[in-house]
Amino acid sequence: MASPALEPARAARLLNRLEDNVARVIVGKRDTVRLAAAGFVAGGHVLLQDLPGTGKTMLARALASSVGGTFKRIQCTPDLLPADITGASVFNQKESTFDFLPGPVFANVVLADEVNRATPRTQSALLEAMAEAQVTVDGETRPLPRPFFVIATQNPVEFQGTYPLPESQLDRFLVAASMGPPTSDEAAEILASRQHGDPIADLEAVLGLAEVVELQEACLKVVVAAAIRSYIVSLLDAIRLRPEVALPASMRAGLYLQRASQALALFAGRDFVLPDDVKSLAVPVMAHRLGMRGRAAAADVVAEVLATVPLPPIRHHA
Amino acid sequence: MALVKLLPRSPIEDSGVARAFAFGTFAVGCLAIAVYGQTYLAPAGTLLVAAPGYIYSHRHRHDPPDRIRQAVIAGLVFACLAYFVFDSVLALFGGNLPQANFVMLLVAVTSFELRTRRNLYSTMWMSLALLYLAAVFAWDVAFAPIVLAWLLCLGGFWTASHLKRIGAPRFQVPRVPLAAALVAAVALGGGAFVLLPQPSARPAGPLIVSLPTYVSFRGELENPALPLVEFGADPSGSTANINLRYRGRLGDQVVMYVRTGAPGYWRGLVFDSYQKGIWTATHSEGQTFRAYVDARQLPPPQGPQLGSFVQVYRIVQPMPGVIYAAAPVESIYYPAAEIRRDYYGDWRAPAPHAAGTTYSVVSALPDYTPGSLKKLAGQDPSPAVYPQYYDTGSLSERARALARQLTAGIDPADRYELVMALTRKLGSEPYRYSQNLSRVPPGQDPIDWFLFDAKVGYCEQFATAETLLLRSLGVPARLVTGYSTGEYNPTLDQSVVRARDAHAWVEAYFPGHGWVPVDPSPGFDPLAATRFPNRWATSGLARLIPHLTIGAPGAALGSLGALALGPGLAALLIVLVAASGWLWTRRRRLVRSRSPGEFQLLRLYERIQRRLRRRRGPAETPLEYEHAIVAGELAELLSDVTAAVNRGAYAERWPSPADMEELTARLS
Numbered sequence: 009m010a011s012p013a014l015e016p017a018r019a020a021r022l023l024n025r026l027e028d029n030v031a032r033v034i035v036g037k038r039d040t041v042r043l044a045a046a047g048f049v050a051g052g053h054v055l056l057q058d059l060p061g062t063g064k065t066m067l068a069r070a071l072a073s074s075v076g077g078t079f080k081r082i083q084c085t086p087d088l089l090p091a092d093i094t095g096a097s098v099f100n101q102k103e104s105t106f107d108f109l110p111g112p113v114f115a116n117v118v119l120a121d122e123v124n125r126a127t128p129r130t131q132s133a134l135l136e137a138m139a140e141a142q143v144t145v146d147g148e149t150r151p152l153p154r155p156f157f158v159i160a161t162q163n164p165v166e167f168q169g170t171y172p173l174p175e176s177q178l179d180r181f182l183v184a185a186s187m188g189p190p191t192s193d194e195a196a197e198i199l200a201s202r203q204h205g206d207p208i209a210d211l212e213a214v215l216g217l218a219e220v221v222e223l224q225e226a227c228l229k230v231v232v233a234a235a236i237r238s239y240i241v242s243l244l245d246a247i248r249l250r251p252e253v254a255l256p257a258s259m260r261a262g263l264y265l266q267r268a269s270q271a272l273a274l275f276a277g278r279d280f281v282l283p284d285d286v287k288s289l290a291v292p293v294m295a296h297r298l299g300m301r302g303r304a305a306a307a308d309v310v311a312e313v314l315a316t317v318p319l320p321p322i323r324h325h326a
Numbered sequence: 327m328a329l330v331k332l333l334p335r336s337p338i339e340d341s342g343v344a345r346a347f348a349f350g351t352f353a354v355g356c357l358a359i360a361v362y363g364q365t366y367l368a369p370a371g372t373l374l375v376a377a378p379g380y381i382y383s384h385r386h387r388h389d390p391p392d393r394i395r396q397a398v399i400a401g402l403v404f405a406c407l408a409y410f411v412f413d414s415v416l417a418l419f420g421g422n423l424p425q426a427n428f429v430m431l432l433v434a435v436t437s438f439e440l441r442t443r444r445n446l447y448s449t450m451w452m453s454l455a456l457l458y459l460a461a462v463f464a465w466d467v468a469f470a471p472i473v474l475a476w477l478l479c480l481g482g483f484w485t486a487s488h489l490k491r492i493g494a495p496r497f498q499v500p501r502v503p504l505a506a507a508l509v510a511a512v513a514l515g516g517g518a519f520v521l522l523p524q525p526s527a528r529p530a531g532p533l534i535v536s537l538p539t540y541v542s543f544r545g546e547l548e549n550p551a552l553p554l555v556e557f558g559a560d561p562s563g564s565t566a567n568i569n570l571r572y573r574g575r576l577g578d579q580v581v582m583y584v585r586t587g588a589p590g591y592w593r594g595l596v597f598d599s600y601q602k603g604i605w606t607a608t609h610s611e612g613q614t615f616r617a618y619v620d621a622r623q624l625p626p627p628q629g630p631q632l633g634s635f636v637q638v639y640r641i642v643q644p645m646p647g648v649i650y651a652a653a654p655v656e657s658i659y660y661p662a663a664e665i666r667r668d669y670y671g672d673w674r675a676p677a678p679h680a681a682g683t684t685y686s687v688v689s690a691l692p693d694y695t696p697g698s699l700k701k702l703a704g705q706d707p708s709p710a711v712y713p714q715y716y717d718t719g720s721l722s723e724r725a726r727a728l729a730r731q732l733t734a735g736i737d738p739a740d741r742y743e744l745v746m747a748l749t750r751k752l753g754s755e756p757y758r759y760s761q762n763l764s765r766v767p768p769g770q771d772p773i774d775w776f777l778f779d780a781k782v783g784y785c786e787q788f789a790t791a792e793t794l795l796l797r798s799l800g801v802p803a804r805l806v807t808g809y810s811t812g813e814y815n816p817t818l819d820q821s822v823v824r825a826r827d828a829h830a831w832v833e834a835y836f837p838g839h840g841w842v843p844v845d846p847s848p849g850f851d852p853l854a855a856t857r858f859p860n861r862w863a864t865s866g867l868a869r870l871i872p873h874l875t876i877g878a879p880g881a882a883l884g885s886l887g888a889l890a891l892g893p894g895l896a897a898l899l900i901v902l903v904a905a906s907g908w909l910w911t912r913r914r915r916l917v918r919s920r921s922p923g924e925f926q927l928l929r930l931y932e933r934i935q936r937r938l939r940r941r942r943g944p945a946e947t948p949l950e951y952e953h954a955i956v957a958g959e960l961a962e963l964l965s966d967v968t969a970a971v972n973r974g975a976y977a978e979r980w981p982s983p984a985d986m987e988e989l990t991a992r993l994s
Contacts, residue, residue, distance in 0.1 A: 233976040280977035283947040318944035322928065322975040 019226050020277030022219055023049065026074050027275075029214045033070040033207050034063060036194040042275060043185045043292050044071055044159065049223050050271035052182025052264060053138050053158040055123075055296065062187040064161040068119045069208055071159060075220055076213040077116030078153070082134075084126035086169065090133035094143045108145065113137050116153055116217065120160040124170045134158070135177045155220050175255055175299055182264045183289075184296035223274065230270035231280040235320040239283055240265055242320075243290060246313045247298065253309060255299025265293045287314050338443040339387050344486035348446045349380045350479035352433050355456030358472045359426045362463040364682040368427045372434035379437025387441055399439050406431040415618070422661055422682075426459045443487070450480065462585075463640055463684055503908060514900055577825045580642055582650070584812060584821040587635035588691065590652035590856035591831065591843060592823065594808035596670035600719040600794060603772040605805055608714045609669035617665065619658045624667075627654040627690040628840035630698055634690050635856075641683045647675030650808055652689040652856055654840070660685040670804070694842055694855035699742045703838030706802055715802035715835065721794045722774045729795035738799070745801060745834045745844055746853070752792055752846040756781045759788075759848040785847045789830040792846040802835035806843065810850070924974055926986040931971050933993060934964055948972055963992050 023045065030041050040056075044067060047054040056064040072079040082093060095111030112118065113134065120134055137143050138158050142151045160181070163170065178184070190198060201207055215223075240262050248256040269285040291314075295306040338344055356369035406428055413424035429452050440446055457476055461469065584592065597605035615623060634656050649660055651673060658665070658673060661683065666674045709716045718726070732751040736743050760782045766772045770779075773794060776787040783791075789805050796803035807830045812823035831854050833841035845854040935941045935951075938960065942951040952968045967989060974980040981989070 231977050233978065236976060278977075280973070282949065282972055282976055284949045287947065287950075314945070316945055319947060322931075322948075322971060 016226075016274065016277045016279040019223055019274045022215060022223060023275050025214045026071075029074040029211065030067065030070045033211060034067050035197045035201065036190055037063070037067070037187060040185045040187055041067065041071075042272070043183050043289075044068075046268055046271040046275065046289075047183040048075075048157050048159075048220075049227050049274060050182060050264075050267045051155070051157075051224050051227070052267065053160065053180065055178070055181040055184040056159065056161045056187065057164065057184060057296075058187040060163055062189065064187055065119070065121055066208065067187070068121075068159040068161060070211060072117040072119055073208065073211040074213060075117060075215045075217075077155070077217045077220075078114075079117045079119070080112035080115035081119040081121060082112050083121050084123050084130070086125060086127055086171075088126050088130045090130050091145075093130065093134050094137065094145055097146050106146070108148070108150070110150070111143075113143060114150075114152060116155055116157065116220075118156075118158045120158055122162060123160040124162040124173055126171065128171050128174075131171065131173060131177060135180050139180050155217065155224060175297065179258060179260055179297050181296065182268055183292045185292050227267070227271045227274055229279070230273045232266055232270065233280065235322070236269070236281050236283060236286060237266070238320050239317075240286060242317050243286070243294075243313060246317045247294070247310065250309055250313065252301050252304035253298055253306075254301045255297075257294050257297055261294050261297050265289060268293050283319055290314055338446070338487035339441065341486050341489075342384055344483050345380055345384050345440070345446065347479045347483035347486060348440075348450055349377065350482065351450045351453040351476055352376060352456075354472060354476040354479060355453035355460070356430060357475075358457050358460035358464075358469070359423065359430070361468065361472070362460040363423045363426055365422050365426070368423075368430050372430040375434040376437040379434065380440065383438055383440040391441075396439065399435055402435040403432065406435060415616075423459065426456055429455050429459075446483075450483065462638060506904070510900060510904060514897060518896065579825045580822055581645070581809070581825055581827070582642055582823045583640045584823055585638040585640075586652075586821055587637070588652075588856050589811040589814070589821070590635075590637075590689070591806075591811065591829065591845075591854055592637075592639075592650035592809040593653045593672065593806055593843075594648045594650050595672050596804055596806050596833070598670070598714040598804045599717060600790065600805075602720055603766070605790070607668075607670065612666045612668035612674075614664045614666050617660055617662055619655075619665070619667075621657045621688070624655065624657070627656070627692055629836075629838055630693040632691040632693050634688055636686060636688050638684065638686045641679040642681055644681055645679045647678050649673035649675055649685065649687075651687040653843070654690050654692065656688045656690050658685070658687045689856070691856055692839065692842075694839070694853060696742060696853075699836055699839060699842065700740070701838070702741060702836060705837055706835055712802065715804060716797050716800070718794050718797045720771050721798055722771065725774060725777055725791075725795065726798045728777060729798045732795070733799060741801065741834075741836055744799065745796065745842075748792060748795060748799075749832075749844045749846045749852040752788055752795075753848045753850070753852060757788070757848065758782050759784060763787075785830045788846040788848075789832050792832045792844070796832070796834055804833050804841070806831050806833050921980045922983045923986050924980040926983065926990065927967070927970055927974060927981055930986070930990050930993065931967055934960060934967060937993075938964075948975075960993075963989070 026045055027038070027041055030045070031038065034041055044054045044056070048071065056067065058064055069081075082088070091111065093111050093113050095109050095114065097106040097108050099105075100107045123131060123134070126134070137152060141154075141156050142149055144150075162173070243265075244257050244259075244262050247253055265286060266281075268289045269281045272285040272289060273279070273281045291307050291310050295310050298306040298309070300306050300309070353373060356373050360366050360369040409431065410424055410428035413427065433449050433452050436445065436449065440449065453476070457473065460472070595607070597607050599606050599608045635652075637652060639650060649658070649665060649672075651658060653671065655671070655673070660673075660675060662676050664676060666676070668674065707715060729748065733744055733747050736747055738744060758781065761784050763780070763783065766775055772787070773791050776783045777791055793803045793805050807828070809823050809827045810829040812821040812827050814820075815822050829845075829847075829850075831843055831845040831847070831850075833843055836842045843854040844852060846852070938955055938957060940955055942948065946954070948968045948971050952964055955964070957964045970981050970985075970989070
């Protein structure tokens with residue numbers, strides 16, 4: 009990278025501006041907003057899962073509108089086809105050629121609403137694009153724009169007419185967050201803010217695309233000490249050894265945990281990762297990837313592991 | 327909060343290795359009991375039961391509790407208790423080491439229900455109790471490897487369980503310090519052995535009463551048990567007599583070991599009637615007691631007392647059932663259904679002693695100092711009631727004259743001076759001690775012949791002569807046989823009594839003091855009283871802890887004097903120097919490997935945690951610690967130090983020494 013590294017303080021300023029902007033629409037839920045934003049800065053994709061009407065889509069839209077660049081929204085339904093997402097080649101009669109009409113996935117920020125309502129076939133087309141950052145249509149590979157960020161929402165699987173995402177596809181999301189119900193104060197504030205219209209209409213982009221790229225590069229430069237690396241490894245090991253865990257966290261989970269921790273450090277204006285970053289991200293980054301036996305809750309297991317696994321001793325690792 | 331629930335459920339119980347080591351401690355305890363208790367059935371049997379028990383309880387450690395099994399085990403525990411009561415009080419099963427058998431049975435029974443770590447700890451406590459019981463009877467250095475093996479098992483248990491608890495994959499032995507310690511210990515021991523003066527085989531401490539034998543007599547034992555006494559048909563010895571014309575040969579065989587708080591004469595049988603060279607006891611009546619004779623059941627010792635002391639006797643050869651004990655006895659425990667105390671206050675077992683018989687005696691320690699003995703109170707036993715104590719038998723007229731001559735010029739009322747004068751005169755030239763006697767000429771009284779012709783004899787001649795001469799002067803006296811103290815072995819901390827230590831001495835009556843032992847044999851202390859090396863040991867707490875022999879180690883020390891402290895102090899010094907040197911180099915290496923600010927910062931962080939009285943948990947990040955604790959006035963400093971620690975530990979940016987000085991200053 010030729011460009012000078014972004015000052016941590018400036019990165020924190022940019023990110024706080026982004027957070028504040030989203031907070032104009034999303035009342036409370038600072039943690040969820042920060043998680044989603046961290047996933048964005050870390051270059052991953054974010055899955056929001058909660059009951060309908062809790063503000064998932066609102067958060068996704070607010071985040072998307074706060075960032076410059078193109079924004080597309082895919083409303084997933086059972087009859088959505090892969091070509092509806094990736095785009096298709098259309099015959100141009102005038103020039104007797106096939107012209108490629110890019111689908112909604114060709115955008116900087118893509119909102120895949122209710123992703124578990126799409127058929128598995130369509131889901132896999134989207135998720136492939138997420139993983140590869142490119143789309144192959146009619147044998148021709150087309151790169152997706154940079155930065156590329158998917159924020160997907162899904163309702164809990166008990167609802168009718170849904171196709172739950174398989175574990176291998178859930179694994180592609182860097183962060184899975186839930187909104188949770190608002191407190192009564194927050195609910196009153198939400199009512200007040202929407203008395204004369206929806207504030208999202210007034211939301212302006214506060215981060216340019218160049219700045220987003222800069223932030224993503226700064227994120228890669230955040231220092232991860234050897235102690236932090238071994239802490240992440242011991243977390244993964246401890247989770248693997250839990251009897252309730254049938255499908256343990258993959259290596260990708262470890263990589264994502266490290267990258268998301270780097271991003272979270274930027275929010276605090278730090279150029280190094282603290283174990284606290286890892287701890288606060290462990291549940292959202294890892295819980296949705298674990299296959300559990302019986303009725304055990306993955307989030308509880310990860311929380312227990314966090315409470316018991318010792319930190320590497322604080323000393324010089326020369 | 328719910329942290330307790332989150333800890334691993336039972337790390338120690340899950341470790342099969344730890345369990346194996348716990349079983350090892352029990353096996354070592356059984357071995358010790360087998361070696362030193364010389365009882366084999368109970369150790370082997372309980373080991374055979376406990377081994378599958380340990381395996382069973384390890385396999386079923388996660389099973390829900392089984393009420394029926396627990397009830398059965400509780401019932402068996404009570405059965406063990408009943409056995410213990412019956413065997414120790416009534417000696418129903420022989421009374422051989424009932425405590426040890428009880429402990430081993432308990433371990434065997436409970437081995438099927440070893441679920442928690444507390445169960446494991448308690449079995450190890452019990453094995454320690456076995457070791458302690460064996461230690462009471464241990465008489466040689468072979469006990470040291472047993473203790474070592476027990477400690478190794480304990481260390482193994484500890485290591486295995488802690489490794490399991492911290493979830494470590496394997497244990498790295500600190501090889502270099504261990505090897506260094508080993509080499510240092512060998513070098514130190516060798517150096518001490520070479521440099522320190524070696525004590526002679528017999529320490530010249532105050533404890534040693536037994537004197538060297540005067541002839542190096544070696545030969546077989548014609549009556550191995552009690553060479554001076556001829557025993558009749560009755561194994562209890564009640565018809566025994568002593569024939570001065572007959573002499574058993576005395577060998578070097580060890581007869582018994584005595585662990586004692588003070589050196590004394592181990593009194594056996596008393597004889598009061600002498601006729602024509604043969605001593606007999608005129609009274610054969612006695613009183614039977616249960617195996618444990620309490621002090622309340624016996625007449626209190628006469629005269630002023632200094633205290634009491636304990637002896638534990640361990641018979642190593644089959645012997646007639648005379649229970650040796652220092653007189654006067656306060657209480658006695660002998661492993662038999664009943665024991666008998668005869669007319670003269672000596673004790674007899676119902677059957678001969680088997681090899682390995684162990685019994686214990688608490689004896690009073692009368693004040694037999696000259697000053698005390700000169701104060702008389704009361705009367706002598708009446709000649710009308712106790713004629714046998716005044717009966718001079720066949721003593722010749724010239725012998726009576728000799729008695730008067732030897733005590734010429736002494737006030738007959740001064741009993742102490744009278745008795746001691748006679749004792750000293752008999753124990754000196756021209757009378758000599760020898761075990762090589764020619765036969766007494768036929769028709770001559772052995773005592774007359776000894777006093778006027780041979781003038782050479784051994785203890786029986788001396789004691790008999792003194793007894794009869796004292797009686798001729800009107801002093802009640804009688805003959806006592808038994809063993810002298812024996813050779814004190816500081817390694818064993820016990821007195822080794824050999825066949826050649828068989829002895830005979832005199833008891834003279836002192837009104838107000840009772841029967842006082844005196845010994846005319848040359849080379850023995852004329853006043854054969856037990857003496858304490860340390861008066862303190864006879865009073866206060868030491869009296870309440872009978873097995874604690876406080877005096878004896880002092881005697882071992884006494885032979886070396888202050889030098890005895892040398893090896894211990896030198897070892898301590900070396901250990902201290904080595905330990906501090908090791909710590910210092912470690913610390914230096916640590917300091918050198920760290921930037922100065924890092925070392926100071928981490929030390930400051932430690933100090934703050936100590937000041938706040940709560941340490942950072944192993945799973946707690948510095949920030950979590952900062953938020954979880956109420957730091958009060960230290961809050962600001964803790965916040966700054968936490969930030970610095972985070973920067974250092976996770977970004978390798980340690981503060982400069984100048985910054986650290988400022989931070990450290992803020993702590994005070």
